Amino acid sequence: MDWDFLIVHESGHEYFGNSVSVGDHCDMWIHEGFTTYMEALYVECRYGYDDALRYLESQRNFIRNLEPLVGPPDVNWDDWTASDHYFKGSWILHTFRNVVNDDEKWFAFLRAYYDKFKFTTTSTQEFLSFVNEYFQKDYAKFLRQYLFHPGLPRLAYNLTQKGNDLLVQYTWLANVEGFDMPLRVGAEGNYKTIYPVAGEKKETLFKNMDKTNFRIRTELFYVKKANL
Structure with a gap:
């Protein structure tokens, strides 16, 4: 790897973390999952799709599936036992891209989501509502399985x-x-x-x-x- 993932990751937080910010630590996957996924998109943009898949495969090795990705609300939750809000968050977005199965729509969605919530605080619930409104399709069952349950389908x-x-x-x-x-x-x-x-x-x-x-x-x- 001839690039510094830490620089790419922390630069990504200018978008997801510093601009689109969660109002409760229980939703930290929005900060870390999106930014970790941006690493894979950086690889895809610079080196190609196949290398991006290999990079995502390396991320998957760190997922533990020990707890729901969304923590308990209103308690300033920061007691994660693993790094799933980074790596599983990335893989949820990667999976969602392939569920949508239309890259033009997918990348337009990412831009629209950022534009909607930049310079504000947001939440997982607002993410779910925005997804369904944007795609005019109910993805709640799909996303709730990955976000609110530790086990995989x-x-x-x-x-x-x-x-x-x-x-x-x-x-x-x-x-x-x-x-x-x-x-x-x-x-x-x-x-x-x-x-x-x-x-x-x-x-x-x-x-x-x-x-x-x-x-x-x-x-x-x-x-x-x-x-x-």
Whole structure:
């Protein structure tokens, strides 16, 4: 790495921290998660997308998932047991980018969010409200799972080989009832977006795919796997 991440990170706080500031320490992920994510965007801008994915992968190694990302309110909370408000915050935003699946909309959203709350104090609740208003879509279940629960959503799935084709049955296992998040799965050259919903069992048929080649694109989405 031929750049100083600390300079990039602390420069990022001029935007998220000093300009967009939280009114309660329980929402510190807005300061640290956004700024840590800006490190990955710096890598993408300077070195390319593949290097940014590798940088994000290095960030993921520091996530512990020991506690909710949003702390208890109104107590000046600063008793974090890990650095998830940095690194998990970054991965929530990276995952959200791939949920949106439209970089023009995604980067316009980041700019709009900053412009809306610059030179003010804000909160997680205002972030959630702004997201839904901006995209005109309800992302509450998706974001609440990541922000208010320490555990990750798990894709429970089963693979059945049917000749040359592969039948994939799946659902989400999550804390939030009705959790729904699209996900890219499949194999090189044959990925599809599936739309699992917690509490519902769905299936997708992949033509000309062997089960040994099936994978979940965990470099794009912060999730775990489980057996169905």
